Amino acid sequence: MSSENNGENKLQRREFLRKSVLASVALIAAGKYAGAQSLFLPARPNSKFHGVQIGVITYSYRNMPGDIKQILKYVVDSGISAIELMGDAVEDYAGKPADRKKVAEWRASVGMAKFEEVRKMFSKAGVKIYAFKPNALGKRNTDAEIDYAMKATKALGADAVTVELPSDPAQSERLGKFGEKHKLFVGYHAHTQATDTAWDIALSQSPYNTMNLDCGHYIASGNGNTAESLLALIKNKHDRITSLHVKDRKTKADGGQNMPWGEGDTPIKGILNLIRKNRYKFPATIELEYKIPDGSDAVQEVRKCLAYAEKALS
Structure with missing residues (x-):
């Protein structure tokens, strides 16, 4: 070389x-x-344990300042990765007028860009919006408002709206038709009027009419409701349930109070393990209603509920 x-x-x-x-x-x-x-x-939250999605409803943070970014922070700080989002904070973010008389008109014409922004904001933080509960699905709301609620739900990435169970069957029939139109479920929430048959008319009216079953209210209602009948109801109606609300309440005979988890009569462990065992896909939503102890706040108490759920499923 x-x-x-x-x-x-x-x-x-x-x-x-x-x-x-x-x-x-x-x-x-x-x-x-x-x-x-x-x-x-910040660490992305994960509140899905053994296939059971634990969520939270906005109402749990009602005693704290509540714009949409603050709510997202509360959810993430609580360790929660899924939410049933109530309407006020979202609509305020989207520009809802302060004058109530103008709200219906605004809903009928507003675009969906801001709602899509909210979906992206929550998704980026690791939080899935699975249900939307706007105050736009009542008997006095216009068809245009209900159409708006459905469109906003889709823009948020959810597959269900939630609303109080109407006393008038004509209203649940009306909402069921909108659900069919938009291919979205309507989850009806009952309070202490809950019985095993309370949802039967609504469920018969449309396959898109479903149950947003509040387990605590069911236990506190009397009406012959028991822990055993609640578990049986969930098992029998599992294919018509889009979400559960979970809170611990005493039975009506014991006073019906909301209690810290584990101190009431709601069979929370049984509910969560029934979902796990049968691989039901609907989420279990923390709804914080018991009195927050001095020195604590809603975020800390939701975290306690979440820890209780995780331990129950372990």
């Missing part, structure tokens, strides 16, 4: 080594930067 070729090979080897060292330094620096960045990013 000539001295000229030998010199050229040495130069090529030096250049290769130089580039390799630079590349290694760049990778190390990038890794350190990424690690440093991760220290400042």
Whole structure:
């Protein structure tokens, strides 16, 4: 080999080594930067345990300041990764007028861009919106408002609206038709009027009419309701339930009070493990209603409920 070729090979080897060292330094620096960045990013919440999705409803944070970004922070700080989102904060973010007389007109014409922004905001933080509960689904609301509620639900990425169970069957029939039109479920929420047959008319009117079963209200209602009948109702109607509300209440005979989880008569452990055992897909929604102890707040109490649920499922 000539001295000229030998010199050229040495130069090529030096250049290769130089580039390799630079590349290694760049990778190390990038890794350190990424690690440093991760220290400042909030952990994405995960409240799905053994296939059971634990969620929360906005109402749980009703005693705290409630714009949409604050609500998202409360949810993430609670460790929750799914939510039933109530309407006020979302609509305020989307520009709902302060004058109530103008709200129906606004709903009939507002675009969906702001609702899509909310979906992306929550999704980026690791929170899925599975249901939307706007105050736009009542008997006095116009058809245009109900159409708006359905469109907003889709823009938020949810597959169900929730609303109080109407006393007038004509209204549940009306809402069922809108559900069919938009291919969205309407989950009816009952309070202490809940019985095993309270939803039967609504369920018979449309396959899109479903149950948003509040387990605590059911237990506190009297009406012959028991822990055993509640579990049987969930099992028998599981294919018509879109979500549960979970709270611990005393029976009517014991006073019906809302209690910290584990101190009332709602069979929370039985409910959660029934969902787990049968692989039901509907979420169990924390609805915080017991009195918040002095020195605590809604975020801390929701975290306690979540810890109770995780332990119950472990």
